[in-house]
Amino acid sequence: MASRSSALVRPPAFRGVGRSILLTLPIALWSLLMFTPSFRQAGRDRQIGALMVILFMTSLFFLMMRTGETYRWRRIFFVALGFLFPFGFIAALIAERGTMSIPISRMVSGDTPFCFMVTPSLLLPAAFARTIIFPGSILPTASNPHSIAIMIGIWFAMTLVLGKAWCSYACFFGGIEEGFAAIAKRRRLHRFISRFGAQLRLIPWAILVFVVLASAAFFEPVYCMWLCPFKAVTEFPAVRNLTTAIQMGVFVALFIGLVVVLPFLTRKRTQCGFFCPFGAFQSLFNKINLFEIRFNREKCVDCTLCQTSCPTVALSKESIRDGKTLLNCMKCGACVDACKKDAAVWHLKGTPVAVKPERARLLFLYGAWALATMFGGSVLANSVATMIHWLPWK
């Protein structure tokens, strides 16, 4: 009850309106730059979609500047991305082929859109056999603009800037479970997660190793074919025999379990934290990323609010004692926002901890939000345009 009433209390403004607008200006200009092509295109649906996304992304950034909170506003964008991406994607599939399933004929013709989640599976066959084990096309074609080269180019360029923050500013799947995690008022299974957190954190690494080795051995994208929960809300191999029926059953079971039920029960991103091999792979890029979250030990009172609020269990008592997050921290800002003592801070590697943390936050957020607007924003604009196109009174 106390936490609910405190949530209703309006937090004091972190910055004045004028200064917040000034700091938001670069993002507003960037949004306009990114969506200018949409205004040149014919079709009012796309223009309205682009305009709404410009306003949406700019407003959220303004609120980040004004309130000093990151997680709360980022989550709105991320949940919108998570729920609108499948909507736009499925609508496009239904319009194009009348079904969400990928017929074998489209795999043979290289028309499967490439998904970044499959990237780790491709590494060994690409390195040792110069072969890409994915039924797409390397270069974009008229029937498949989301080619392997294009999608890997986007992912790698963004990863250089974001590191593991890809998982909280770009991945259009994570928003679905973040949405379900936000619904529940109570955290359940909290003791279980606290007790077995260390073991649970290892599962994505184990799955990553398995997926990379199995994909090389079987010469097929094993994660895509057998383990991806998001196949249930995007596209999946057409069910044509017992094997494909089992695959479909696994996708649906994993989606319901890891993306809907467990996030709702635990208020954690369980698929991201305890399953996703791509997330584990992405964690490696945290090593080369300049931004991180640190803990000021002089202010920390070991209340573990940060640990409880972390959606992917990227904090342990030991790591907090060391003043650091674990390798799988995706820089969502939940712990910083939750900390009542200002002990959790944004940090630029190489600078003293807790000295000008807001400067580090700003430097990180400009890069992250610019890329979120470019990538996630275009996905949102496309989905909004599809929704407008389908409005019953149009």
Next chain:
Amino acid sequence: MRTRILAILAYTGAALMLVVAVCVPFVLMGTFSNAVAHAGLHIDAAYSGGTIVRTIQHNGYRIEVHQPVQPRLLERIEPFVQIVFEPADALPSRVSDEIDLDGDGRPDVRVCFTMPADPNAPLRGDVTALNATYISLTNVGAESFSRMVVRTGNKIVVRVPLNEGPARH
């Protein structure tokens, strides 16, 4: 002094990171995409059908014969050879062609199918093996990666499974 130098380096790095972020949509995405495109990689033959080894010209259409595809390591496909008829819209309503797959001057398989009037209608066909290297297929559609008669765009793709051991080419 060391702290100061480290801080200067850190802020320089952060500024560079912002420059990189701005460059992502204009330069970097394209650069990395080109690097992947020119890395000499190719799509696994189980999906692409492998390289074309022979083209046979017919009246108004051509038949492309691909290299036989063998499974690698534990790959879950039967060995097969891909044959492509294109353009599909130039094919007669009933196709029945004997095709020399291994280039020895003698036909190896007979492929028969009826082109549906609707290009989106499912296609089914028969493949009759004329020697022991190939396996016959009856009324086959999109059964598996190694057994199929399917339409993809303006092409008809036929995959004929091979008996154990590579075909002679």
